Amino acid sequence: MTIEFDAAVLRAPGAPLTVERVSLPSTPPPGEVLVRLGASGLCHSDLHALVGEWEVPSPMILGHEGAGTVERVGEGVTTLKEGDHVVLSWTPSCRRCRHCVGGRPVLCDMVSRHSANHLSFDGRSRVTSADGGDVYSFAGLGTFGQYALVPESAAIAVRRDAPFPQAALVGCAVTTGVGAAVNTAKVRPSDTVLVLGCGGVGLNAIQGARLVGARRIIAADVSDDKLEQARHFGATHVINNRGEDLAERISQLTDGRGVEVAIEAIGLPRTIEAAYAVLARGGTAVVAGQVADGVRISIDPFVMSDQELSLIGSNYGSSTPDSDFPLLIDHYLDGRIDLDSLVTRVIDLKDINEGFDQLKAGIGIRSVITY
Numbered sequence: 001m002t003i004e005f006d007a008a009v010l011r012a013p014g015a016p017l018t019v020e021r022v023s024l025p026s027t028p029p030p031g032e033v034l035v036r037l038g039a040s041g042l043c044h045s046d047l048h049a050l051v052g053e054w055e056v057p058s059p060m061i062l063g064h065e066g067a068g069t070v071e072r073v074g075e076g077v078t079t080l081k082e083g084d085h086v087v088l089s090w091t092p093s094c095r096r097c098r099h100c101v102g103g104r105p106v107l108c109d110m111v112s113r114h115s116a117n118h119l120s121f122d123g124r125s126r127v128t129s130a131d132g133g134d135v136y137s138f139a140g141l142g143t144f145g146q147y148a149l150v151p152e153s154a155a156i157a158v159r160r161d162a163p164f165p166q167a168a169l170v171g172c173a174v175t176t177g178v179g180a181a182v183n184t185a186k187v188r189p190s191d192t193v194l195v196l197g198c199g200g201v202g203l204n205a206i207q208g209a210r211l212v213g214a215r216r217i218i219a220a221d222v223s224d225d226k227l228e229q230a231r232h233f234g235a236t237h238v239i240n241n242r243g244e245d246l247a248e249r250i251s252q253l254t255d256g257r258g259v260e261v262a263i264e265a266i267g268l269p270r271t272i273e274a275a276y277a278v279l280a281r282g283g284t285a286v287v288a289g290q291v292a293d294g295v296r297i298s299i300d301p302f303v304m305s306d307q308e309l310s311l312i313g314s315n316y317g318s319s320t321p322d323s324d325f326p327l328l329i330d331h332y333l334d335g336r337i338d339l340d341s342l343v344t345r346v347i348d349l350k351d352i353n354e355g356f357d358q359l360k361a362g363i364g365i366r367s368v369i370t371y
Helices: 044-051 109-113 164-170 173-184 200-211 224-233 246-253 269-277 301-306 321-333 349-360
Strands: 002-010 018-025 032-041 066-073 085-088 127-129 134-137 147-151 155-157 192-196 216-221 237-240 259-264 279-287 310-313 343-347 366-370
Touching: 002 127, 002 349, 018 147, 018 349, 032 085, 032 164, 044 349, 066 147, 066 164, 085 164, 085 321, 155 321, 164 173, 164 321, 164 343, 164 366, 173 200, 173 259, 173 321, 192 200, 192 269, 200 216, 200 224, 200 259, 216 224, 216 246, 224 237, 237 246, 246 269, 259 269, 269 279, 343 349, 349 366
Parallel strands: 192 216, 192 259, 216 237, 259 279, 279 310, 343 366
Antiparallel strands: 002 018, 018 127, 032 066, 032 147, 032 366, 066 085, 085 155, 127 134
16 A cells, blocks of 8 residues: 655656655654654755755655654654654664764764665655655655655654644754754853854754854855844854954954864855864864765865864764754743744645745745645
């Protein structure tokens, strides 16, 4: 038996997504769960694939930031039951490899082997097109459709009182941004933090720095509107680096010392290099933004060693989804972080291409599809 549903399918890079009828098995394979999506956010990572900056197979259902309800569970599933509300994780973990048992499940060997190739853990696709062909699911999820079959560890149970549009954002932007500050950079109350880029990830990095009580939080962007949003989420100072010299302004704000932590949340070579260049001695630059394929940066290794600077990557906010997703939902529902203001537009699946047009134009923070 199969379930038929509508999904937004990528047929070729640069082409608009087409809403098509697809299907998947109604009975989950062992170790997997069938999730009916309630909401899915439109993320820049999907845009990278859509416009061809990332090479991905096709046809593919894009989308990786989603929340919904467990409809059925496969044999052997022990941590979820029908009716559970879940946030989907694009780094499901095998819970057995060296990274998982070492406390770094976002680096799971199975993720790099299958989910990164947009397949399930057994190396196969779960979705079929109307003509009977296989359809890939972005990051093994494919949330731009009403249903998804995912590994048990890719569906994290959360409180039922969290609305799906807000909960969906925990599946990517919130965890990536907050985690970059809290988990990867390990921001301290004495730190001055710079966040470069005030999109979904950057605004949540600001929230993360605020959550741990950073002394000063500086937001940089080229949009005054986004900088105003940054103030709402916790920035104490803002820099429009279209009209201001970033390094000079940082020097003024820090009495020439530089920042202890700089989080790059855009994914551009010049902003990654700029984040590194304004560090205080002993400082850390975190690359949380996703770059296009083939991008390279240039840094001075002598300065790195002489000043003991760190340049590190942050994958999914260095999170442990099993515990971090429920914690972030608690932070939201208890008023410690703001997810409501992140959702600036709610759309139908049929309006997805218009939503991506707005994303390209930098309009709003997050468009969210509801099903």
